[in-house]
Amino acid sequence: MSDEEKKKTVLVTGFGPFGEHTVNASWVAVQELAKKAIPGVIIVIQEIPVEYETVKKQVPQLWEDVNPQLVVHVGVSKEANAITLEQQAHNDGYKRLDVLKTCPSNNCCVDGADECLVSGINMEKVCSDVNSSGLE
Numbered sequence: 001m002s003d004e005e006k007k008k009t010v011l012v013t014g015f016g017p018f019g020e021h022t023v024n025a026s027w028v029a030v031q032e033l034a035k036k037a038i039p040g041v042i043i044v045i046q047e048i049p050v051e052y053e054t055v056k057k058q059v060p061q062l063w064e065d066v067n068p069q070l071v072v073h074v075g076v077s078k079e080a081n082a083i084t085l086e087q088q089a090h091n092d093g094y095k096r097l098d099v100l101k102t103c104p105s106n107n108c109c110v111d112g113a114d115e116c117l118v119s120g121i122n123m124e125k126v127c128s129d130v131n132s133s134g135l136e
Contacts, residue, residue, distance in 0.1 A: 009042045011068040013059070015075055018050040018099050026074040044068065050099045056110065085123040091115050 012034070014027035027047050034045045044066050048055055063071065077084070091109045105111065 007040050007042045008069045009044060009066060011044050011046070011062060011066045011071045013046045013048050013062070013071075013073050016047050016049045016099075024050075024076065026076050030074050048073075052094065052098050052102060052104045052109075053100075056104075085127055086119075087123045088116050088118045091117070 012030050014030035015024045016027060017024055030045050030047075034043050036043075046058075046062055048058060059073075091113050092107060092115060094104050094107045094109055097103055
């Protein structure tokens with residue numbers, strides 16, 4: 001097995017412009033990450049438009065095409081004042097209009113899907129490990 005075949009693939013997405021933000025900070029951060037060489041890792045990045053229907057189609061297609069061992073979806077929040085790792089994602093409560101001025105039916109991300117998706121990665125441990133690592 002070649003060194004390239006041994007590498008793990010990580011898919012990292014950021015979002016495109018929205019509202020008054022002509023550049024989305026999540027996409028800037030993802031592009032910076034892609035410049036870093038991480039031994040044993042292939043980083044694949046993708047900018048995702050802030051469009052509900054596009055996200056619904058493009059994200060599953062990326063998972064299929066890239067076949068990553070890990071996926072990190074990076075976003076921004078006006079409520080956060082630091083990097084936040086989310087342990088779970090909710091399927092409801094999507095009431096804000098996207099850049100196309102649309103909103104999903106029933107304010108639901110994926111009709112018929114589970115109300116909550118919980119990551120198998122222990123985000124509290126990840127945060128603790130990173131914070132105690134001495135990295136800035």
